[in-house]
Amino acid sequence: MSEQTTPRSVSVVGLGPMGQAMVRAFLDAGVEVTVWNRSPEKVDAMVELGAQRASTVAAALDVNEVTVLSLTDYAAMYAVLGQATDHLRGRVIANLSSDSPEQARSGAAWVRSHGAQFLAGGVMSAGDNLAHPASYIFYSGPRALFDAHAELLRPLSPQEYLGADDGLAQVFYQALLVIFHPWLLAFDQATAVIERSGHDIAKFVPFAIRSAAAFPYFMQEFSVANSNGGWATLDGLKMMDAGARHIIDASQEVGVDATFSYAAQAFWRRAIAASERVGTPVSTYALMRGDA
Ligand SMILES: NC(=O)c1ccc[n+]([C@@H]2O[C@H](COP(=O)([O-])OP(=O)(O)OC[C@H]3O[C@@H](n4cnc5c(N)ncnc54)[C@H](OP(=O)(O)O)[C@@H]3O)[C@@H](O)[C@H]2O)c1
Structure with a gap:
């Protein structure tokens, strides 16, 4: 049978x-x-x-x-x-x-x-x-x-x-999309800079992939830092603010929309202002958490 x-x-x-x-x-x-x-x-x-x-x-x-x-x-x-x-x-x-x-x-x-x-x-x-x-x-x-x-x-x-x-699957899923959505828009901006600067996106992508290999390292480092209140030194925040300005300039020089980079810059600047106000470094993580 x-x-x-x-x-x-x-x-x-x-x-x-x-x-x-x-x-x-x-x-x-x-x-x-x-x-x-x-x-x-x-x-x-x-x-x-x-x-x-x-x-x-x-x-x-x-x-x-x-x-x-x-x-x-x-x-x-x-x-x-x-x-x-x-x-x-x-x-x-x-x-x-x-x-x-x-x-x-x-x-x-x-x-x-x-x-x-x-x-x-x-x-x-x-x-x-x-x-x-x-x-x-x-x-x-x-x-x-x-x-x-x-x-x-x-x-x-x-x-x-x-x-x-019941909400847990969506907590983790949406947290991962918090990372994915800005990444997608940042990739649009980055490739627009390359293309509007007269270069092939295909020439750029291998470098983007190579740099992405460092993301796991950064995730490990920042997860430890964020578990302890977030990374912040006043000099570090000022360096990131200056970096944001360079990104905005590099985008706008070739007519690329830099709205996204202005949002990042605003965060560094809020952290600098909060740090100067309270007299101790305030991390962007603390701002995101709503602590400061
Ligand atoms: N696509 C992806 O790559 C992807 C990846 C990961 C997760 N997801 C998630 O998986 C889910 C489905 O994705 P999808 O890309 O297939 O989404 P979608 O294109 O929005 O289609 C979803 C389905 O929902 C139906 N629908 C929407 N409103 C309705 C309503 N009021 N009454 C009856 N049916 C309704 C649509 O019916 P009609 O065909 O009649 O419009 C369609 O069958 C979404 O929550 C999405 O966020 C998608």
Whole structure:
């Protein structure tokens, strides 16, 4: 007699670039996937790949114990699950959409108030490339619920369970995006300086990558410093202020927008002013924390 295994199956609701990447990852791993999306043409594309179509949100919830949400934000979760609250009882909602930690906590409470279990996630992927070696997903919520469904969700990316607080995945996810967003804009500014100075961006990128190799060293150094109140010497802050001015000049000399560097300069200047006011060095970390 041949051995019988129950096929694993999941519903995915929300088929933006990330939801579609999730559907592909599940299908590649042999997981049966049922999909629903507000705009039906995205459903058609996933059905062509082998997913099953749910004609309503209720149908997507009914057909599987676990439904993964990949929506723009938690407001979209209310818009979507609000169409089928009487189909939530006994289900598991894994909301892998981005939003603030407080939105995740109140969203979790709302889902549970309708009789479903809830896991929150933050997809820390390289764009929508879930298979990239740097991609992983933060999870938070009840440990037993995560353990019960970790195997089903594993095809999405490696998993990092953080703890029971429903907001925790978003605390870590958003903290990493705090770093990523300025980096992205700074990269735009840097490459604009290169290009507007008459040089190839391609010539510059290897140097940018080489310099980025020092970032882990700086992160280690500054994490120690910030655990002790942050790095600050008055001379150091003044040096950074002067550095900010050079960056602003280098950008503006070739017509590149330096708004971002002015914001950095304002921080160094606030730290210098605070240091001079209190008579002891005040770090930018202390300003960020709201201490000074
Ligand atoms: N894409 C990435 O590279 C990436 C990486 C990491 C994390 N994330 C996060 O993953 C989540 C999904 O990403 P994404 O790029 O796929 O986002 P997206 O392009 O914003 O699409 C999200 C989905 O949300 C749906 N949606 C939005 N508002 C809705 C509403 N009021 N009612 C019903 N459906 C609604 C959209 O439906 P329609 O198709 O009908 O518009 C779409 O299916 C986001 O929270 C994002 O921050 C994305």
